[in-house]
Amino acid sequence: MSATDAAVQEVGLRPTTQRIVNDFAIQVATVNGSGSQTANLVLLRSIFQMGVPVSGKNMFPSNIAGLPTWYTIRASAKGYIGRKKEVDFLVAMNPETAREDVLTLPPGAAVVYDEPLKLNELRKDLVFYPVPFDKLMQPITSDAKLRRLVRNMVYDGVLSRLLSVDMGQMEKALKKQLGKKLKAIEMNMSALKAGYDYAEANFTKQDPFVVEPMNKTQGMILIEGNAAAAIGCMMAGVTVVAWYPITPSSSLPEALIDYLKKYRRDPESGKTTYAVVQAEDELAALGMVIGAGWAGARAMTSTAGPGVSLMAEFAGLGYYAEVPAVIFDIQRAGPSTGLPTRTGQQDILSTAVLSHGDTNHPLLLPSSVTECYTMAMEAFDLAEQLQQPIFVMSDLDLGMNTWMAHPFEYPTTPFKRGKRLDAETLKKLGQFGRYRDVDGDGIPYRSVPGDGMPSYFARGSGHNEQALYSERADDYTKNLDRLSRKFQTAKKMMPKPDVDMAAEGGIGLIAYGTTHWAIVESRDQLKAERGLQTSYLRLKAYPFGEEINDFIDRHDRVYVVEQNRDAQMLSLLRIDLTPARVLKLRSIRHYAGLPIDGRSVTTELLSQEGEPDLGPKVSSFGTVGAD
Amino acid sequence: MATPTQPTPAPGKKINRIGLEPIAYRGSKTTLCAGCGHNAITERIIDSFWELGISPDQVLKLSGIGCSSKSPAYFLNQSHGFNSVHGRMPSVATGAVVANRKMIAIGVSGDGDTGAIGIGQFVHLMRRNLPMVYIIEDNGCYGLTKGQFSPTADLGSKLKTGVINDLPPIDTCALAIELGASFVARSFSGDPKQLKAILKAALSHRGTAMIDVLSPCVTFNDHEGSTKSYSYAKDHEEPLSDVSFVPFFEDITIDYDPGTSTTVSLHDGSKIVLTKMTEDYNPTDRLLSLRMLRETAMRNEFATGILYVEPDKPDFIDLLGLVDEPLAHLDESRTRPGKAALDEIMESFR
Secondary structure: OOOOOOOOOOOOOOOOOOOEEOEEEEEEEEEOOOOHHHHHHHHHHHHHHOOOOEEEEEEOOOOOOOOEEEEEEEEEOOOOOOEOOOOOEEEEOOHHHHHHHHHOOOOOOEEEEEHHHOHHHOOOOOEEEEEOHHHHHOOOOOOHHHHHHHOHHHHHHHHHHHHOOOHHHHHHHHHHHHOOOHHHHHHHHHHHHHHHHHHHHHOOOOOOEEOOOOOOOOOOEEEEHHHHHHHHHHHOOOOEEEEOOOOOOOHHHHHHHHHHHHHOEOOOOOOEOOEEEEOOOHHHHHHHHHHHHHOOOOEEEEEOHHHHHHOHHHHHHHHHHOOOEEEEEEEOEOOOOOEOOOOOOOOHHHHHOOOOOOOOOOEEOOOOHHHHHHHHHHHHHHHHHHOOEEEEEEEHHHHHOEEEEOOOOOOOOOOOOOOEOOHHHHHHHOOOOOOOOOOOOOOOOEOOOOOOOOOOEEEOOOEOOOOOEOOOHHHHHHHHHHHHHHHHHHHHHOOOOEEEOOOOOOEEEEEEOOHHHHHHHHHHHHHHHHOOOEEEEEEOEEOOOOHHHHHHHOOOEEEEEEOOOOOHHHHHHHHHOOHHHHOOEEEEEEOOOOOOEHHHHHHHHHHHOOOOOOOOOOOOOOOEEEO | OOOOOOOOOOOOOOOOOOOOOHHHHEOOOOOOOOOOHHHHHHHHHHHHHHHHOOOHHHEEEEEOOOHHHHHHHHEOOOOEEEEOOOOOHHHHHHHHHHHOOOOEEEEEEEHHHHHOOOHHHHHHHHHHOOOEEEEEEEOOEEOOOOOEEOOOOOOOOEOOOOOEOOOOOOOHHHHHHHHOOOEEEEEEOOOHHHHHHHHHHHHHOOOEEEEEEEOOOOOOOOOOOOOOOHHHHHHHEEEOEEEEEEOOOOOOOOOOOOOOEEEEEOOOOOEEEEEEOOOOOOOOOHHHHHHHHHHHHHOOOEEEEEEEEOOOOOOHHHHHOEOOOOHHHOOHHHHOOOHHHHHHHHHOOO
């Protein structure tokens, strides 16, 4: 922040000459259940429609109404869509949090607030814009309930004026948000105008923040990761969905249900080409998916950490009986119930080895809404090709927040159904052995009920190549070794990492999932502020491929950056890598329940390099740990 | 079930209506104890499938964990088997049947597998009325772990070690009726005639057919003081009615005295004929069924027979509104929407 000189106590004292264009974060502090989401999305969408890259992050409580909620909208001309820790423009609507919200702002920030809160008395280094919300709402409606819901649009009007967000775009966004509810649109428009008119008549611009039209969002979409994943699942031809409600996963199956209803009915009979079952718990949800996968259906479930824990036994059955299944884990902050509405990457280690005995599961690691879509399709292919459960490790930040993306491309490759027995193969093989490794890749052939091929007896107990019950040591060991061989095959089939080898011999970074967006920004900061080039490898999957060895070999030291306390991905790397390579690894971790931001990475990396971060200093929401 | 044309039997060979010999319905050799009630149930399952002429490759046989759950390996070798995890067979069956509605599913569970670890999934299976036959091989104890009490063990019954059960048993039949199950029966492994008739009726029922079969554990629970022993069950069984099952493809030849029998038509046209024995029993009256179960239990007796049936209740597949073909067999052209659909969705996010 360079607006530190904008220390203004009262409105209208000192007009600023500084301008910060399309590079700031607005935070709206409200109470959940107050209807602020419409106003926030209209504001986000208006800036987006003006061609300015945006991202929206909701920090909400695990509660239906009455607790504090913060929504952050970031505008970034450079296109950074990760979290920005420092708030530049606060809209303080919640009396409960207003005081702390104001006290934690960096100097020079601006505050729009409900006039009776008298926040201007708290600090002298901020710009304050008091708005009499209740007074402005009086002429709009006499209905107290509607007034409470619509009053949030007043701050959109005020911001439109103060930040130069085009009112025409606001109206367009509002109509998009409310659809055909004409009366609601009319009332919201009145509130919007009331805010705009009040700001125009009473405020002189005191802060430096403005939105100016750009052309960086043309043709793009705004979407949440869970909706993107749902679209991917439908396009992957999912036929059986079993799920149990849990935050932050529920919006994935709910979006999927909406799409399936619309696009997956038989045109002639009106009957469905899918089944969705809301199960009694997550155990049953995965049990149904395993049953359906065994019967040959493309089946999936979606859950979060506590659900994954419950699924452990079935995950092991899927692994050992070799049944395809797709499981989305929209990770939230743990342990235990933890923070159900906050984000993290804390299920990586436990999911990779979920269940007792010797068990491993492939993981897909989407970092963008686009990958939520594409990896959903890859997951169904891999599940059938590898004949085992595949976990897609999304998180709350990705799943429930709004992200920009290019429209998703229609898939060009047909479904990969894996090794399914047919008459020709059976003739070639001579005899069907469900768990016989005929190709040396650890992947056997399978039949499904009703396909006319020989049946077999699937079981979670010890079995031989013929799928018969066996407690023989040689059968058991042979089978476990084959499963291990299959995991080696998986390494070659999982998506390859993205590698940018910009600093060979120097510093490398390894990250995955939503941590990616902080890395993008941190690398730019390191380069611009310190002249420090870094290389970057973004993991897209576990088990790791050969590329990771090459990457580590080509760098002096490699930072593994992730959003958990225990360096979980680093731990998985330690299991796989040679001791010499492990010695090169360092760890940067972020675990505050809030998305990791670029500045936190920069600061921590420099600290471990033995240098202070001389870049913008900010107050910290987050907690950064080091080894 | 369709009515096939009767194949001409080869001389001297015993074949069913689809031309298969009984051996085609057998499984691997049992590994359960000699004299185990479960083996008798296995035999009746084999008889029932053979007599009805159900093609073994059209059958899904599923189980959880325990002695009972081993038994699917001992019948219908050509069927598709899944020995899953303890107490969770209902969910696996739900997924499999939803994925392939053409298959006939039979699940074998035990009293621990159903009444203890699996009670949650059992409850929801009954609620959903998934089309399948669900058998509880009920011996009141955990056999495979050497005889601990199960939730159907009688109050006051004694372990070999002298430990007394001081908790009341769960009546799985009453529970199933309460939960909305559409076919609830109880039988005894040592009553082949009744058990077979019930199994055949269950296989013709559309919806969940739950059968609690008292099946004495010869090793851990066939002693004085156990109400699940052979002698106790034989002495205290109270058949509600004499059950006959008349498949849809057979002529009704049995002659019943008017006023002494009740006939219930199943969805495929086959009939269950219940000959009244001790009382005026109507298996379609839920309240009556529950009252009768309570009363017989209070007399320390087991009511056997078809206790409750609701033939026209929509099953889970009906409720889901699925296409006629198995979901598992739909190809990409049916399950991946065209580009226009994706374009339309993308437009909604602009």
